[in-house]
Amino acid sequence: MKILIADDHELVRDTICAFLSNxxxxxxxxxADFDGAAELMNREGPFDLVLLDYTMPGMNGLEGLARAKDLNFGSPVAIISGTASRDVAEQALESGAAGFLPKTLPAKSLIHAVRFMAAGEQYAPVQFMTEKEQKTVHPLAEKLTGREVDVLKGLVEGLANKEIARALGLQEVTVKLHVKTLCRKLEARNRTMAAMIAKDAGLF
Structure with missing residues (x-):
């Protein structure tokens, strides 16, 4: 089985080779780059599997994937990366990549993945594809409930209590209570000042 590994980091290439050579x-x-990989595919291809680093020189992200699939005559081409997000992984798979391999993949999983993809199956580690990406919460929003943030957004937009109530499906009296609580939590004298604090803090 012929495997092509293209990555501009020598250590990564050597490590993957060491895992697979046994x-x-x-x-x-x-x-070491996309041009070198293209030359090998032209001269020695098709390969049973091509592994391309997502950020190596000449790759241009998913453009390189499409070009490599043509150069490898439709045989499996997969993406490897140490930095790409789950969104990139999903796009690569949707674009016909044979798989997506994070560089943190253990040796045993890597060998399994290579054989799986070379057999024509699509591979991506379940844990990487399902783990939730951490969302950073604005420090100001941490002090408030979700509903208070919604009401504060209405204040920033200059809406009256009645308009905020209609937009959020609340009673006007409930919005008034939220505004009162907001002013207390934000140490604002009134609704206008609360809106200004939110704006200045870059919450919206």
């Missing part, structure tokens, strides 16, 4: 029946070729 496996019987695998023949490994390497390249």
């Amino acid at each position: 496996e019987p029946g695998l023949r490994i070729s390497v390249a």
Whole structure:
């Protein structure tokens, strides 16, 4: 089985090669950038599997994936990356990548993934694809409930209590109570000052 690994980090290439070279029946070729990978695909291809680093020179993200699929005559091409997000992984898979491999993948999983993709299956580690991305919460929003943030947004937009109530499906008296609580939590004298504090803090 012929495998091509293209990555501009020598240590990464050597590490993946070391993992795979112990496996019987695998023949490994390497390249340091997309142009080198393209040259190998033209000269020695198609490969049973091509692994491309998402950020290496000449790759241009998913453009490189599309070009490599053509150069490898439709045989499996996968993306490897140490920095790409889950969104990028999903886009790569939707664009026909044979898989997405984070560089943190353990050796055993890497070998399994390579054989899986070379057999024509699509691979992505379940944990990477399902873990929730941490969302940073604005320090000001941490002091408030979700509903208070909604009401504060209305104040920033210059809406009257009645308009905020209509937009949020609340009673006007409830909005008034939220405004009162907001002013207390934000140490604002009135609704206008509360809106100014939110604006100045960059909450909206």
